[in-house]
Amino acid sequence: MPEPIILVVANQKGGVGKTTTAVNLAAGLARRGLRTLLVDLDIQGSASATLGATPADDATDVAKVLLDEGTLDAAVVETRLPNLWLAPAGERMAVVDLHLATAYGRERVFERSLRGPLTQSMDVLVVDTAPYLGLLTVNALVAAQRVLIPVSCEYLPMLGLKLLGETLTKLRDRAGAKAEVLGYLLTIVDRRERITTEVEDLLRARFGAQVFETVIRANTQHKAAPSHKKTIFEHEPEGGRGREDYEALTREVCARLGLAPAPKKKAPRKRA
Numbered sequence: 001m002p003e004p005i006i007l008v009v010a011n012q013k014g015g016v017g018k019t020t021t022a023v024n025l026a027a028g029l030a031r032r033g034l035r036t037l038l039v040d041l042d043i044q045g046s047a048s049a050t051l052g053a054t055p056a057d058d059a060t061d062v063a064k065v066l067l068d069e070g071t072l073d074a075a076v077v078e079t080r081l082p083n084l085w086l087a088p089a090g091e092r093m094a095v096v097d098l099h100l101a102t103a104y105g106r107e108r109v110f111e112r113s114l115r116g117p118l119t120q121s122m123d124v125l126v127v128d129t130a131p132y133l134g135l136l137t138v139n140a141l142v143a144a145q146r147v148l149i150p151v152s153c154e155y156l157p158m159l160g161l162k163l164l165g166e167t168l169t170k171l172r173d174r175a176g177a178k179a180e181v182l183g184y185l186l187t188i189v190d191r192r193e194r195i196t197t198e199v200e201d202l203l204r205a206r207f208g209a210q211v212f213e214t215v216i217r218a219n220t221q222h223k224a225a226p227s228h229k230k231t232i233f234e235h236e237p238e239g240g241r242g243r244e245d246y247e248a249l250t251r252e253v254c255a256r257l258g259l260a261p262a263p264k265k266k267a268p269r270k271r272a
């Protein structure tokens, strides 16, 4: 069985659309028939909340898996969407960084948790990360094959992107990370705003074809959907702008990853 592709959504800048992208891209991939596991590595647990799966206090969640250095399989639950599984974050995520600091092989605790059969039966893991470059995010970046970097068109991003690039280089040199950038994604795009054009020009000049052709337009439905605990595909009707944008992104991501839609795999199932 081929191993899943591990795609990490990261940018230490807060509020740039990481969670919105992780949730809707994961949903988009699942809708194309790919077995997709959304992993919530953010202490805020927003991705888990959108899928209506904030874990109970005593449930096994990603935090518990990392604290016990167990396997992610134990935290994986089915979601209401076919082909989409979730590994929810959990309250204790807030103390995981502290635990990782003294753990053996501390940059690779997350990677080691991915060996279980359920996780390995996935086509893709989409990992949502927190807005800081702590050990938790470092664990995600070390496990990643590809990194998707959302960039919001609301501020000039170059300094932050330089820091993220330097961190990736360091992790490759010192921790044996293999992660390559899959692409930069422009989010909260409103072409009537001058800042949008500035950011877009800057990014395309600096990163060229690494910038996704698809952009995610500013759309209040992206704010509304999570409060109804819905992905954009459930919240907007067919033809909705937000939904179209994430459909286009899913197509582009599949093309970049060389993933054909609707492969059939047999694998263990587990109920929430």
Ligand SMILES: Nc1ncnc2c1ncn2[C@@H]1O[C@H](COP(=O)(O)OP(=O)(O)OP(=O)(O)O)[C@@H](O)[C@H]1O
Residues within 6 Å of the ligand: 013, 014, 015, 016, 017, 018, 019, 020, 021, 042, 044, 046, 129, 130, 131, 187, 188, 189, 216, 217, 218, 219, 220, 222, 223, 224, 226
């Ligand atoms: N394309 C968009 N148009 C309008 N609002 C958006 C868009 N994408 C995201 N938002 C909103 O912007 C806010 C930040 O988005 P999101 O939570 O996805 O960012 P984040 O990078 O995950 O944030 P954090 O760093 O806090 O985890 C949210 O309120 C979200 O609903």
Ligand SMILES: [Mg+2]
Residues within 6 Å of the ligand: 018, 019, 020, 042, 044, 046, 129
């Ligand atoms: Mg987030």
